Amino acid sequence: MTNIGTLPEQEIKRGPITVALIIGAFVAILNETFLNIALADLMRTFHVSATTVQWLATAYMLVVGILMPATALISGWLTTRQMFLSAMSFFLIGTIICGFSANFGFLLLGRVVQAIGSGLLLPVMMNTILLIYPPEKRGGAMGMIGLVIMFAPAIGPTLSGLIISVLSWRWLFFLVLPLAVFSILFAMVYLKNVSEVTRPKVEIPSILLSTIGFGGLVYGLGAGAQNGGIGMIFLIVGLAALLVFVWRQLTIAEPILDLRAFKYPMFSLATVILILVMMTLFSTMILLPLYMQKALLLTSFSAGLILLPGGLINGLLSPAMGRVFDKFGPRWLVIPGLFIMSAVIWLFSRLTASESPLYIVILYSVLLIGMAMVMMPVSTTGLNELPKDLYPHGTAIMNTLQQVSGGIGTALFVSIMVSGQQGYLRKVSDPTAPGQLLSALVSGMNRAFMVAMIVAIASFILSLFLKRTHAPKEERAEG
Template identity: 35%
Template sequence: MTSNSASACTWGAASAQDAARACVERPHLAMMGLYLGGFIGLFSESALNVALPQLTKVFGITASLAQWMVVGYMLVIGLVLPFAGILMKWFRTRSLTLFAIGAFFVGSLMSALAPSFGVALSGRLIQGIGTGLVLPIMFAVVLEVFPASQIGGAMGLMSLIIMSAPAIGPSLSGVILGYFSWRALFFIFAVITAVGLVFTAHYLVSPFELTRPPVDAASCVLSCLGFGGVVLGFGLSSLLGWGSPAVIGSLVVGVVALVVYSRRQLASDSPVLNLRAFSNKRFRVSATLVMISFGITLAAMYLIPQFAQNGLGLTATLSGLLMLPGGIVNAGVSLWSGKLYDRVGAAGPARCGFAISCIGAALMLFTSTDTPIVYLIAAHVLLMVGVPLAMSPCSTNGLSALPEEMNADGSTILNTMEQVCGAVCTAVATGMLSAGDAVGTSAGLDTCAAATMGSHYGFTFVLILAVIGLLLSLGMRKASR
C-alpha cells in the first residue's frame, strides 16, 4: 500500500511522531530500484578501469583515449548532479527515476554492442546521466519513506552501496574479465538496471510536492562550466600533466564559474541548487566529513592496486582480489554504523572512524617490496572499517539537520561534493604516486622500490585526509544527531 498524501504513515513507526512522511508499507521495496541503480552506477565507476587494456587492443586506440571511458563518465555525472534537486521539484520522483535508470540501461546496451570506440564512449556518457540523477534521488527519497527511528539504518545501507560498490569493482570485474570479454561487463550492467526498472515501476512513490520554481538559464550554464570544468581539469591532469594548458584552462574556468554560480544561487529566490544549506553548521561540518571519507576511499582504492602490482609484483587479478576482504568488511560496517547512529548519534562514530583510518593509512607508510600480502590486506581492512564508520552517520546527521523542503537540495549537494572530491583526490593521489616514483628512479632505486616510494607519497596524502577528518570530527557535538 502506498500513498502520496501528507498525512502521517505509521508503518514500522514507534509512534505517530516517528512516522514516515510518505506512506509506504515496504520502504525497502520502494527503494530497491534506486539501490540497484546507485550500486551499479558506482560499481561501474571503478570496475571499468580493469577493462581499459582490452578496449585499447580491440579498438586499436591509445591508453589516454581509452581513459575517456572513465573521465567522460565522471564528467557527465558532475554536469548532471547539480540539477537533480530542481528536477525533483519539476518532475515526479518515479518518472525521473525511470528516466535515469532507463538512460543507464540504454547506455549499457550501446556500449555492450558498440562496433566502434565512439559508440562505446557515447553509451558510457549516457550512463553518466543516469548515475548523476539516481544518487541524489536515492538520498532524498530515503528521508521520506522511512520512519525517523529507522533512517540511520537505511542510510547505513546506502552508505554500504556508495562505499562498497567502487571498493569491490576491481575485484569482481577482474574475475568477470578473466572468463569473458569487456562487453560482458556492460551486459551485466544492463541486466541489473532492467531489474531496477521493474522495481521502480511497481513500488517507488513520488513523495515530493511539485513546486515547479522558475529556472535561471544563466545559473544552468554556470553550473555546467563550474562543476564540469573542475571535474574535467582534475580528470585530465593524470593524462596530460598539471602543466597542460587544457588542465589549467579547465580549472580556471571551473573555479571562476563556481564562484559566480555560488553568488548567484545565494542571491536568488529560486536557486537551481539551494546553497543556503551550508548556513546550517551541522550540515556544513557533516558534508565536509562525508566528502573527506569518500576522498580517502577513492584515493586508497587507486593506490593499493598500484602498489600491489608495481611494488610487490602481483598480477592484476590478485591485486584486485586482495581488496575483496576490505570490501566485505566495508559492507558490514556500513550497515552497522547506520544503526549505531540511531543509538548514539554521529560524533562518536565519526571520531572513531577517522582515528582508525589514520592507523590504516599510517601502516601503509611502512610497506616495502618485501611486505607480506596479509599485512597489506590488514591495513586495507582498517581503512574499510574506519571510512564507513564515519561516513554513514555523518551523511544521516547532515541531511537530518535540514528542513524538509531542503532535502532534495541537501542530497544533491552531498553527492555533487562526493563526485568532485573523488575526482580531485584521485588526481592528487596519481600525481603524488608519479612524483614519488620519479624521485625514487632518480635516486637509483630499482623499479619496485621506486614504485613503493611513490605509493608512500600517495598514502601520505591519504593520511593527511584522515587527520583532517579526525580534527574536524572533534568539533562535533557529542550528542550530534
C-alpha cells in the same frame, strides 16, 4: 501529487521503496568499477592509446559532476517514480550502447548516457530516504545504502576480472542488462511517489555557470595529468565560473542549488568532513592497486581479490553502524572511525616492496571498517539538521562536492606519487636500474600516503566538533 506530509502512515511501505532504490543503486554502482580492469583489453580491441581509453573514466566523472548540481532542480519537476525510472532508463540505454559498440566512439557515448543515469540516481535515492524515514530511523536506512555503495564497487574488480578471463569485455555490459531491467520492473510495481512536484523556475544562467564551473573543474583535473597547461586553463575557468555561480545562487529568488543549507552548522561541518574523507578514500583506491600490480607484481584479478574482503566487511557492517548511529548518535562512531583510518593510512605510508598480500588484506579491511563507521553517520548527521524543503539541495550539494573531491584526490595523490618517484630517482647514481625504479615507486607512494594521512587527521580533528542533530521542531511535530 501527494507528498509524504499528507500520505497516510499505512500507505507508506518503506521496505519495498527502499529495496527498489537499493537494487537500482547496486546495478549502477557495480557497473562503474566493472570497466577499470577491462581498459587494457579495450586498448587492444579498438587500437587506442592509454590517454584515449582513460576518457571512459574521465567523461563519466565529467557528466556526473555537471549533472549533480541540477538534481535539486530536476527533483522539483519530476516525481520520485519519474526521476528513478528516468535514471534507470538512461542507464539501461547506455549499457546497451556499450555492449554493442562497434567502435570506441560509441563505447564512449554509451558511458556518457550511463553517467546521466548514475548522476540522477544517488540524489533521488538519498532524498527519498530522508522523506520516508523519520530522523530517529534514518541511520539504519542509510546504513543499507552504505552497504550497496561499498559492496558493489568492492566486488566489481573481482567479478570483472573473472568474467574477462572466460568471456569478452562485452559481457561486462550484457550481464548487467537483466539486472537493470529487473530494477525498472520492480520499481514500476513497488516504488511510490513520496516527493512533491513544485516546478521551480528553470534558471538558465545558473545551469550554464554550473556546467562550466563543475565541468571545467573535473575536466581540468583529468586533463592536468596529461597536459598541465590545458588542465590549468580549465581549472581557472571552472573556478571563476563557480564563484559567479555561488554569487548568483545567493542573490536570486529561486536558486537551482540553495546554498542556505550551509547556514546549518552541522551540515557544513559534515560536508567538509566528507570532502576530506573522500579525498582520503580515493587516494587509497588509486594508490593501492598501483602498488600491488607494479611493486608486488600481482595480476589485476589477484589485486581485486585482495581488495574484496575489505569491501565485503564494510558492506556488512554498514547497516549495523546505522543502527548504532540511531541509538547513540555520530560521535561514538565517527571519532574512532576516523582515528582508525588515520592509523591505517600511516601504516600504508610505511609499506615496502616486499609486503605479504595478507598484510595488505588486513590493513585494507581495517581501513574500510573505519570507513563504515564514518560515511553514512556523517552524511545522515548533516542532512538531519535541514528542513524538508532543503533535502534535495542538501543531497545535491553533498553528492556534487564528494564527486569533485574524489577527482581532486585522484589527481592530487597521483601527482604527489609521481613527484616523489622523480625526486627519488634524481638522487641515485643509476636511475634506470630496475631495483631503483621499484624503490622510487614505493618512495613516491609512501609520500602520497603521508599527505593522505594529514588529510585524514584533519577530518579526525573536525569530527571532535560533530554533534547529534534533529529535524526542525515543526517537522518533528508533524512526524
